[in-house]
Amino acid sequence: MRPEIGVLGAGAFGTALAIALAQAGRRVALWSRDAAQVRAMALTRENTARLPGVDLPAGLTPVSDLDEAARAPVLLLAVPAQSLRRLVEENAHALQGRVLVACCKGVELGSGLLPTQVLDDVMPGGRHAVLTGPSFAADIARGKPTALTLAMAGRGDDALQEALSTHHLRLYLEEDVIGAQLGGALKNVIAIAAGVVLGAGFGESARAALMTRGFAEIGRLAEQRGGQAATLFGLSGFGDLVLTCTSEKSRNFRHGQAIGRGEAPDDSQTVEGVMTAHAIAADADPDMLPVTCMVSALLRGKVGLEQAKDLLLSRPLRRERG
Ligand SMILES: NC(=O)C1=CN([C@@H]2O[C@H](COP(=O)(O)OP(=O)(O)OC[C@H]3O[C@@H](n4cnc5c(N)ncnc54)[C@H](OP(=O)(O)O)[C@@H]3O)[C@@H](O)[C@H]2O)C=CC1
Numbered sequence: 001m002r003p004e005i006g007v008l009g010a011g012a013f014g015t016a017l018a019i020a021l022a023q024a025g026r027r028v029a030l031w032s033r034d035a036a037q038v039r040a041m042a043l044t045r046e047n048t049a050r051l052p053g054v055d056l057p058a059g060l061t062p063v064s065d066l067d068e069a070a071r072a073p074v075l076l077l078a079v080p081a082q083s084l085r086r087l088v089e090e091n092a093h094a095l096q097g098r099v100l101v102a103c104c105k106g107v108e109l110g111s112g113l114l115p116t117q118v119l120d121d122v123m124p125g126g127r128h129a130v131l132t133g134p135s136f137a138a139d140i141a142r143g144k145p146t147a148l149t150l151a152m153a154g155r156g157d158d159a160l161q162e163a164l165s166t167h168h169l170r171l172y173l174e175e176d177v178i179g180a181q182l183g184g185a186l187k188n189v190i191a192i193a194a195g196v197v198l199g200a201g202f203g204e205s206a207r208a209a210l211m212t213r214g215f216a217e218i219g220r221l222a223e224q225r226g227g228q229a230a231t232l233f234g235l236s237g238f239g240d241l242v243l244t245c246t247s248e249k250s251r252n253f254r255h256g257q258a259i260g261r262g263e264a265p266d267d268s269q270t271v272e273g274v275m276t277a278h279a280i281a282a283d284a285d286p287d288m289l290p291v292t293c294m295v296s297a298l299l300r301g302k303v304g305l306e307q308a309k310d311l312l313l314s315r316p317l318r319r320e321r322g
């Protein structure tokens with residue numbers, strides 16, 4: 001039978017969304033590029049590699065043929081932001097005419113584009129949205145209450161909101177696609193900074209300062225790029241910043257924490273904030289985005305930890321707002 005929703009990318013987030021939607025009675029096809037992973041999921045009814053410990057419900061079908069998943073009218077694209085263009089370019093024919101929902105947080109290196117802008121670039125004229133906001137995959141998969149932002153240009157799509165919401169997974173519509181995506185992308189960079197600060201023992205007061213000043217700079221960037229700073233007060237901004245900067249479940253936070261402790265971070269994990277920091281810092285004014293630029297410089301080894309702290313602390317004193 002034709003799936004109602006296709007999920008492209010069987011990582012932690014894609015699998016969690018597929019589980020939640022299938023549990024709520026939708027017919028879901030979950031595609032992975034790894035045929036062995038698909039066979040294992042079909043056999044064990046679990047994604048042991050990316051989301052162990054949660055059963056795949058009966059309504060979820062793992063598929064290795066992308067065309068099979070793409071029969072669904074709505075497709076969730078749950079791959080890292082740096083992989084989105086390739087996925088869409090390689091499968092443009094199958095994706096034609098579908099509602100494409102980017103389920104990733106980041107800024108493309110080189111182009112500086114946000115996920116829906118990448119979709120618009122590769123498939124102009126299509127219906128494109130983004131699902132973002134505070135959620136750990138394991139929470140969604142286990143049916144814990146979660147609220148996310150579904151951002152799309154224009155008035156929004158009530159039917160899409162309904163199709164992707166469940167009793168435990170509440171989606172809120174947002175028109176400011178730029179602000180929502182910058183919130184999701186930049187909170188990962190600030191979370192790396194928060195992890196560094198705690199890992200290095202600079203203290204929780206310093207983390208609160210970084211989160212707040214980081215939040216201010218995301219707002220400045222949103223306005224510069226045609227979004228609205230007010231969007232950042234929502235789930236995709238404040239909500240996700242709080243979650244990611246305060247939990248050791250966050251890969252971005254843990255990445256920073258390892259650096260702060262002088263340890264090697266786990267490079268096998270998807271840590272979106274690294275590339276996003278570099279993508280934004282590439283053409284940013286450090287006065288406007290001091291935290292993001294410093295995170296990028298630290299990750300590239302251009303500054304050391306103590307030097308980064310001193311450089312941030314020796315910036316000229318200024319008004320809090322504006
Ligand atoms: N995990 C979470 O709690 C949350 C994640 N997100 C966001 O979701 C996005 C995905 O993260 P997450 O699922 O955690 O990452 P994972 O590392 O768990 O999985 C990434 C998946 O993407 C696949 N992939 C990568 N490149 C391609 C490609 N070119 N074509 C097809 N598949 C590809 C990988 O396949 P392979 O295994 O073959 O490499 C893997 O299955 C990120 O932007 C993240 O910020 C958002 C909210 C929560």
Ligand SMILES: O=C(CO)COP(=O)(O)O
Pocket residue numbers: 105133134135136188191240243244249250251252253270271272
């Ligand atoms: O985006 C997330 C929470 O909303 C997941 O955070 P990490 O990618 O840092 O694990």
